[in-house]
Amino acid sequence: MTASAEFVTQITRVQRQLHAFILSMVWNATDADDVLQQTNLVLWEKSAEFDASRPFLPWAMQFAQWQAMAWLTSRRRQQQRMVIDDGLAKLLADEALADERAFEARRHALASCMQKLRPEQRELIARRYEPEISVTALAAAGGVTAKALSDRLRRIRHALLECIQKTIAEEAFS
């Protein structure tokens, strides 16, 4: 029983990192949700094999990597499959693991950076990140081209990335 509780804690703790990593392979957030769910199920099936004396995230990450690769294959995204091959997937996974602490710091910084956006920017982000939404559909509904909308989103994301960078740099000196 104790193992189960510990496993719940561990699996919960790494969800965001797994999602971010899977997203770097499948690109679409909703697809990443699906792959993460499949990964979670596999992790549960394999829970007995986990050696609790070793770090959880690397162990979980390899299953995420395999699940994402399987997803790319099953979707017959040949082009994407060529872009993200096994070698690059492994590289991305290894580098994500090395960056675990920065990941948390950036996530915390995002909260305050969101507050610094203008209300209309926040609203656009909210609409863009509604579940199952596509930029193309959102653009059509708003009477603009997908490229124009993506461009607006790019500026907001750029502002957030700069703000996160700045926040972390400031924290490093405080």
Place this chain on the structure above:
Amino acid sequence: MNTIDAELEGLFNRLVDGIASDADEQQLGEVLRSSPQARRAYQEFMSLHSALHWDYVSALAPEVAGDNSLKSPPAVSLPASPMGWVLAFVAGTIVASVVAIFWPSTNVDRAANENVATHQPREAANTSPKPDSLAALLVDQVGAEFAEGRSPDGVRIGPGEYELLKGIVHLRFAQGADVVLASPARLDVRDAQHTRLVYGNVRVTAPPTARGFTIATDAADYVDLGTEFGLRVDRRSGASDLYVFDGQVNVADPRTGKVLSEVVQGESSRYVEGAVGAVPEVDADAFPTPGAIGFQRWQQHERAMRADDRLLAFYPFRRTADETVLVNTQNEDGMAAGRIEGAGWTTGRWPGKEALLFDRDTDFVQLDIPGEHQGLTIAAWLKLDRLDFVFNAILNSDGYDLGHVHLQLTRQGHPRGGVAVAGQYEDRIVGNSVPLGQWTHVASVLSRETRSHRVYVNGVLALERHWRADQVLRPGSCRLGNWLAIENDRVTNRALRGRVDELAVWSRVLSVDEIKNLVEVGRPGMLGNAE
């Protein structure tokens, strides 16, 4: 991002917005393979994309539950069968992992500054709860009874109101905070990080992942900064008393979110109607630990278990004035107490519970299991320090005459033993060994009728032995944690290294379900069992 050119950033954006061309994708592959800086920028970009998808969106999504938050029909009490409880727990944990991505972890972990959790829309009526949202799991309980309409759906704790009328429950929130709620109490759960204590007592233990875990009360909000603390809300006066056992808790104004005070380890505070008051001395028993739940459950079970008239002997391992006596609570039939030789009293499975430590070659407890038996079940809780010998005795008859019983572990921790019989026997190791350093239940079941011996480790079959000759069971004089060797035995020293807490002997064969039940009621708590 400064070092990454705008062109690359544009590429990332087109990719996640689903408008990238084949050429874009090809370019991405090339640049990611060749440039570590590009990969770093890519990962930072994807982390942002992921976080926006997770946090910000769910922060806008419905999160506050109204009175109708509990969709399931009210279950007034928890499953009566402890095994139902185990299954529900396992099912619950699986559900937890699958829905994890939908957890509305709102407010993106506010930092410990002035802008702590604003006490906003407590009664925001514009939203309906997500049917699948899960804030916490009910991981342990003793004697829990909830008010009708304010009870959990099995072990799932979603947003909504919970009123505990009797017992104690242990909730584990999705981001790792552990909350032990002692009755009578009422809790309004908002999400994995935000809960409102209407009245009653809670003990909160929050790991770093749950930093910012907030309990709101009428008088003040309490923001956990990685701590252990007790909080009581008086039902009549509405006063909130805080006792910080470890770390720091920030007390914030429920209306403005402004930090009123920072309370650190060993300190306490009282707020009533927005003002500071004199706080009473802490009553440790008022804030049970997760371990206390297990101890209480076991005590309740002990009473029921002792009613079994086939229970020959039950040693609860409670220290008495004469420290050399191991009390047998079932001594009406003349089965005497055990005599402790060397083994010393130490702490057992829960705080306040004792055990015996077997640490030297000469440590043991002398017992007597008189009579001839058709079936026997011997069950013990133990926590091994080491396995020093070829055989390490749990409970062995003195010597090895026909009908004598042995229960021991090999150097690898596999159970070994049975009854001394004439002729051949056959062992089959089918399950787990007994681990070092963890409280483990070992049950040995012997049957004359089926000529078999089965040993269960934590309720799972670990060893099976079969023999051909008919043999009645005569344990007789035995040693716990050691063996009185027969002359010239080549494996003389079989001293146990570790703790024993509870030993029970039945003159019948217990079923697997009964053994699993023993494991369930006797297991240490979800927390606080580590050393």
